[in-house]
Amino acid sequence: MVLIQHTWQFFLSHSHQVVKATLQQLYLVGIPMGLAVIVAIPLTILSTRVKALYGPVIWFANAMQTIPSLALLALMIAMGMGIGTVPAVVALFLYALMPIVRNTYVGIQGVDEGVKDAARGMGVTTWQLLLIVELPLALRVIIAGVRSALVATVGFATLAALIGAGGLGNLIMEGMGMASNSIVLAGTIPAIILAFLADGVMGRVEKALTPRGLRV
Amino acid sequence: MAGSLLKFENVGKVYPDGTRAVSQFTLDIHQGEFVVLIGPSGCGKTTTLRMVNRLIEPSSGTILLDGQDFRQVRPVELRRRLGYVIQRIGLMPHLSIADNITFVPKLKKVSQKARRSRAYELLELVGLEPSAYMDRYPNELSGGQQQRIGVLRALAHDPDIILMDEPFGALDPLMREQLQEEVKRLQRAVSKTIIFVTHDMDEALTMADRIVLMREGEIVQVGTPEEMLRRPKDAFVTQFIGRHRMLRQASEVTVDEVMLTHPVTVPADLGLARSLDAMRRRRVDSLLVVQRDGSFCGVVRLPLVQDAMNLGRECGVGELAETCKTLCPQDLVLEAMHIMLEGQPSGVPVVDESAHVVGLVTRGTLVGLLGDALKRAHEAESPSTETADQWA
Numbered sequence: 125m126v127l128i129q130h131t132w133q134f135f136l137s138h139s140h141q142v143v144k145a146t147l148q149q150l151y152l153v154g155i156p157m158g159l160a161v162i163v164a165i166p167l168t169i170l171s172t173r174v175k176a177l178y179g180p181v182i183w184f185a186n187a188m189q190t191i192p193s194l195a196l197l198a199l200m201i202a203m204g205m206g207i208g209t210v211p212a213v214v215a216l217f218l219y220a221l222m223p224i225v226r227n228t229y230v231g232i233q234g235v236d237e238g239v240k241d242a243a244r245g246m247g248v249t250t251w252q253l254l255l256i257v258e259l260p261l262a263l264r265v266i267i268a269g270v271r272s273a274l275v276a277t278v279g280f281a282t283l284a285a286l287i288g289a290g291g292l293g294n295l296i297m298e299g300m301g302m303a304s305n306s307i308v309l310a311g312t313i314p315a316i317i318l319a320f321l322a323d324g325v326m327g328r329v330e331k332a333l334t335p336r337g338l339r340v
Numbered sequence: 341m342a343g344s345l346l347k348f349e350n351v352g353k354v355y356p357d358g359t360r361a362v363s364q365f366t367l368d369i370h371q372g373e374f375v376v377l378i379g380p381s382g383c384g385k386t387t388t389l390r391m392v393n394r395l396i397e398p399s400s401g402t403i404l405l406d407g408q409d410f411r412q413v414r415p416v417e418l419r420r421r422l423g424y425v426i427q428r429i430g431l432m433p434h435l436s437i438a439d440n441i442t443f444v445p446k447l448k449k450v451s452q453k454a455r456r457s458r459a460y461e462l463l464e465l466v467g468l469e470p471s472a473y474m475d476r477y478p479n480e481l482s483g484g485q486q487q488r489i490g491v492l493r494a495l496a497h498d499p500d501i502i503l504m505d506e507p508f509g510a511l512d513p514l515m516r517e518q519l520q521e522e523v524k525r526l527q528r529a530v531s532k533t534i535i536f537v538t539h540d541m542d543e544a545l546t547m548a549d550r551i552v553l554m555r556e557g558e559i560v561q562v563g564t565p566e567e568m569l570r571r572p573k574d575a576f577v578t579q580f581i582g583r584h585r586m587l588r589q590a591s592e593v594t595v596d597e598v599m600l601t602h603p604v605t606v607p608a609d610l611g612l613a614r615s616l617d618a619m620r621r622r623r624v625d626s627l628l629v630v631q632r633d634g635s636f637c638g639v640v641r642l643p644l645v646q647d648a649m650n651l652g653r654e655c656g657v658g659e660l661a662e663t664c665k666t667l668c669p670q671d672l673v674l675e676a677m678h679i680m681l682e683g684q685p686s687g688v689p690v691v692d693e694s695a696h697v698v699g700l701v702t703r704g705t706l707v708g709l710l711g712d713a714l715k716r717a718h719e720a721e722s723p724s725t726e727t728a729d730q731w732a
Contacts, residue, residue, distance in 0.1 A: 238428025245393055245426065245503075246444050246493075247419030260434045335434035337477030 130306035131313070138310070142295070146314050149291040152209070152281040153322070156216035157274055164221050165266065168228035169254065182225055189222035193280050197287050212281075212289030219280055220273040227269025231262030264334045271326035278319045282311070292318075344368040345533055346392070346501060350401035353387050353557075361387040362557045365401070369535065371500070374527055376536045376544040379554035380580075385537045388554070389503050392535065393419045405501075420444055423494030423502030423532070427509045429486050431478040437463075437489055438474040444497040462492040465529075466522060484515035491523060495530065504536045508543070520546055541581060545569070553577055595676060596669035598709055599690050599699030605630045608637055608658025612649050615640065615657040628689050628697050629661040635695040638663050639686075666691045669698060673709065676701040 135142055164185070171177035191199070196219060200211035235258050243257045259266075285293030295311030346369040353362040362384040369375050377385040390396040392403060394415040403410045410418060431440045439446065441462055442455035450458075456474070463470040466488055478486055487507060494502045507523075508516040524547055527534055538544055544551050545565045553560045553568070561573040572578040605628045606618055619627060625642040638661030648660055665679045667690045679688050680703065690699040 236428070236430070236433075238426060238430035239432060240430075241395075241428065242424065242426055242430025242490075243432070243443075245395055245419055245424035247416045247447060249416055252447065257432065261432075337433045337435065337479060 127305055127309070131309040134306045134310045142310055142314065145290065145292045145295050145311065146318070148289075148294075149278075149281055149315065149318060152212060152216060152284050152289060152291050153274070153277050153318075156213050156220055157270075157277055159213075159217045160220035160224055160273060161270060163217075164224040165228050168225045169232060172229060172232045178229065182229070185221040185225040188218040193219060193283055194286070197283060201287060207288040209289045212284035212287055216277055216280060216284065220277050223269045223273040223276070224266070225269075227272075228262070228266050231265030231269075232258050234265065235261045260335055261338070264330060264338065267326065267330045267333055271323065271330060274322045274326055275319060278315070278322050282315050344404075345371045345373075345406060346535075347404040347407075348388075348401070349404065351388070351391060351398045351403060352400040353384070353391060353396060354399045360557055362391070362398075365557075365559060367552060367559070367562065369533060371533055372531045374524075374534045374536065374547055374549040375552060376538060376548035376550070377552045377554060378538055378541065378544045378580075379560075381539060382556075383554040384557040385539075385554050386505055387557075389505055389535060389537050392501075392503055393422050393424060395419075420447060420497065421499055421501075423497075423499040425487075425490050425494045425502065425504040425507040427506040429483070429490045429510075431486055431489060431493075433478050436475050436477060437481075440478065440489055441492045442496050443493055448497065458496055459492075462495060465526070466492065484511055484519065487511060487519060488522070491519070491526070495526070495532070499532070501533045501535065504534060506537055506539070509538070509540075516543075523547070553580060593673045593709065594669065595667050595671045595673060595690055595701060596699065598673060598705050599669075599701050600705065601699050603628055603689065603697060603700035605697055606640075606657055607632060608661070609656035610658075612645055612653070612655065612657060612660075615645055616642075616649065619645075626686060627657070628700065629658050630697055631658075634697070636666065636689060636691045636697045637661055639689070641686075664689070667701065668692070673701075673706070677706060680706070 167181055168178075171181050188196070193215075196215045197212065200215050201207060205211035205214065239257065239261070240253065243253055248257065281291055282293035282296060285291055285297050292311040292315045296308050296315075299305065299307030299309070299311060348365050348367045348369075351362060351365040352360075354360050365384075365388055367375075377388055379385050387396055391398045392410075394410070405413070405418075405421075413421075432443065435443070438456055438459040441459040442450070445455050445458060459474060460470040463473055468485070468488065473481075473489075478489070481489065490507065494504075504523075508519050511519065520543060523534075526532075536547060545568075548565055550562060550564055551568050552562050555576060561568065561577050563571070568577065568581055572581060604618065604622045604624050606615055608629050608631055610618075615627060619625065619642055627640050629637050629640050631637055637658060640657050640661045644660045644662075645657065648655070665684055665688060667676055667679070667688050669690055669692060671690075676688050685703065687700050687702040689697055690701060692698050
């Protein structure tokens with residue numbers, strides 16, 4: 125009870141700090157996620173066309189996700205990017221690639237051959253095949269990939285404080301340094317809420333973007 | 341050449357790995373024709389079909405469409421001028437039925453309103469209630485219904501030529517038959533040229549104006565179903581058709597071709613003793629009883645006559661006659677089989693329109709017919725030209 129009270133008091137007295145950390149956190153999630161979507165989806169679509177590309181792409185994305193997240197952050201520093209927001213954004217971006225690449229590939233490859241054959245036989249251009257047949261049919265799977273990347277990124281972003289990128293992780297570490305559970309919670313609670321929110325929102329998006337004919 | 345809508349000139353396809361899928365394929369197809377490409381799997385029939393819309397590019401020869409070399413048309417344009425129906429159906433699961441039907445018009449940027457009215461019109465054409473189907477999705481339809489939509493989709497942009505690649509191969513037999521009839525009816529109604537690939541000879545014989553039988557990438561014989569059945573070019577053709585022939589006998593041969601033409605008839609007022617005598621002399625166990633004017637009144641059986649005699653009855657044989665089912669001379673033999681199987685095994689009288697007995701179909705008749713068919717099927721498998729000549 126006391127802990128909740130203290131945490132609440134910290135929220136009130138340091139609301140500015142909490143809000144700032146949360147905004148930083150959003151930035152640390154939003155920018156890498158945006159980049160990952162912009163890079164991974166087109167690159168993967170390209171590799172469904174140029175098959176030789178898929179091997180290296182999936183290998184790279186897979187490797188980035190396999191490296192322990194803390195090690196990945198440290199690697200950024202070791203690679204000379206220093207500390208702060210930029211190396212954190214790069215690390216988070218690399219980390220988010222894998223689910224998007226995998227799901228985009230599976231989604232596009234999973235479009236029924238019969239549907240594609242029919243579409244080609246009716247005279248769709250290469251672009252039309254992608255835009256009006258493959259993407260709409262793969263969208264649900266692609267969005268599911270983005271969703272799991274996002275949830276992972278929200279979690280990972282709290283670690284970014286370790287290399288000085290700020291965010292809610294900062295509050296958590298500060299609290300741990302000061303042995304103050306209330307400060308730790310002031311960072312933890314918004315981080316948890318953000319994670320659930322991200323998942324919930326993406327779930328909605330997934331549903332909204334599923335064409336009616338594909339809903340079960 | 342004038343008159344031919346589609347002309348294959350020495351078309352060949354060799355795959356990069358050296359497989360020779362089609363070679364020296366030359367064929368003229370005329371406006372409104374229903375051409376069926378058939379052959380064992382791997383004979384190049386599907387490859388040939390897919391070369392027409394350039395889903396596969398020929399490695400030699402050319403195809404003329406309306407006299408124009410088809411390579412002068414961009415593949416995408418070419419395909420939008422043709423209709424395409426495939427075994428895997430391939431409806432777009434994310435599009436409504438109306439949007440699926442008018443997929444090509446949409447590619448051609450036809451207005452939404454015009455497309456909906458076209459979809460409406462086409463659904464009506466095959467007797468599907470448009471308001472019930474337009475806004476549904478493919479996964480809400482059965483396989484047969486889906487392929488109906490697949491066929492309508494190929495008609496939506498009013499192409500001259502429709503390519504069909506084993507369109508009914510995945511459907512159950514009942515559905516397949518329905519769709520075969522429907523497509524044939526549609527083809528006559530809208531006078532389209534259809535190139536149809538199948539491996540099912542029954543389907544080919546039912547649907548085709550002309551059959552193109554292929555083997556190992558080459559044409560073996562081209563002809564109407566009638567020609568293929570009557571004058572198969574070689575043992576391969578006979579064998580390919582042979583298996584299907586027996587079934588066709590019963591479903592195509594009419595009763596008057598096989599019936600006994602002089603069945604034993606007796607007048608209704610003939611006495612019982614004389615009737616027995618007639619049976620004994622003609623070695624039959626039943627008689628067809630006719631009125632004085634020759635019209636059929638029934639069948640009388642040996643045991644009944646004997647019983648009546650033993651009881652000492654004095655009457656004309658007509659009073660013992662039982663009614664039974666009869667056939668017309670133009671009925672199919674299949675009909676005779678049905679009647680016999682349904683409890684009239686001894687025979688079915690054949691009467692003409694004025695009710696006169698003109699013949700009789702017995703079990704013996706059917707056995708003879710079956711024997712005939714078996715004999716032909718047997719010949720089909722032995723490539724002796726001598727026996728083939730006998731039947732030519």
